[in-house]
Amino acid sequence: MSRAVTVSRHYGAQSRNGTGEKIIGVEEEELADASSTKLRLVAKIVVVVGARGGEERDGRGGRARKSIMPKIKTSGVKYPDGWELIEPTLSELQSKMREAENDPHDGRRKCEALWPIFKINHQRSRYLYDLYYNRKEISQELYEFCLDQGHADRNLIAKWKKQGYERLCCLRCMQTRDHNFATTCVCRVPKHLREEQVIECVHCGCKGCASGD
Template sequence: MPKVKRSRKPPLDGWELMEPALDELDQKRREEHYEYCIKEGYADKNLIAKWKKQGYENLCCLRCIQTQDTTFGTNCICQVPKSKLEVGRIIECTHCSCQGCSG
């Protein structure tokens, strides 16, 4: 389901009828995006498989989640949510120079 900004107002009448159709359209859009990325060579199938999992939607490369490539055997620093980091701290992946896959 696409992220919809919710207000304190109750949903409109008939929303429950539209919601499944919106979910289906969003899923179709995602699948078309994945196919396009493979076709154009932007991403491989393993990366796209990770994009489908919750928390990995913005993952830029697979090296960011490989624990054997890090000093302490954990995920890359760019996988730490910005809300969990110190205020004003700028992070950068040592592998791909990404500044935060987790958003």
């Protein structure tokens, strides 16, 4: 028994056919035969844009299915009100992030190479978190825009809103699978319960992020 499987393939290079139409993507529908590991090509649908903005058509002359190619980001981003007030700080943090990523890290342990990156990620996430939740100086639209644009760690902020994780340094330090005996990182232990008062997390360099410290 056979079952139809739709396999989408999109090619980065654009080309034009004999009619002057620009090919922007290709979808291939293949048939998977249960008795064979081979895939037999059944139909090929070529998504085209007419030279004069005509409708999309497939390779058989009919109307093509809706293209599933991802949206292409352009520079014409519409920034919400208030963006100009926080842009300098976010740009500065972004520059520091690039420097941290490009740092050769000579003479340091392998794990220490990631510490500055974790620190800056925490810093810019906390900056937006405080502006929105504590100081209430930015709108929800601007806050969500910053998260969508990658200016803060959405998952880390989600943890800060839960009791006991208000000062969490990074997500890795709370994951039990990354630590011995299925526990959390030493930086999550309150100061009054630590055997050593001065600690440094091996994952991100945190010196303590337990709530109440």
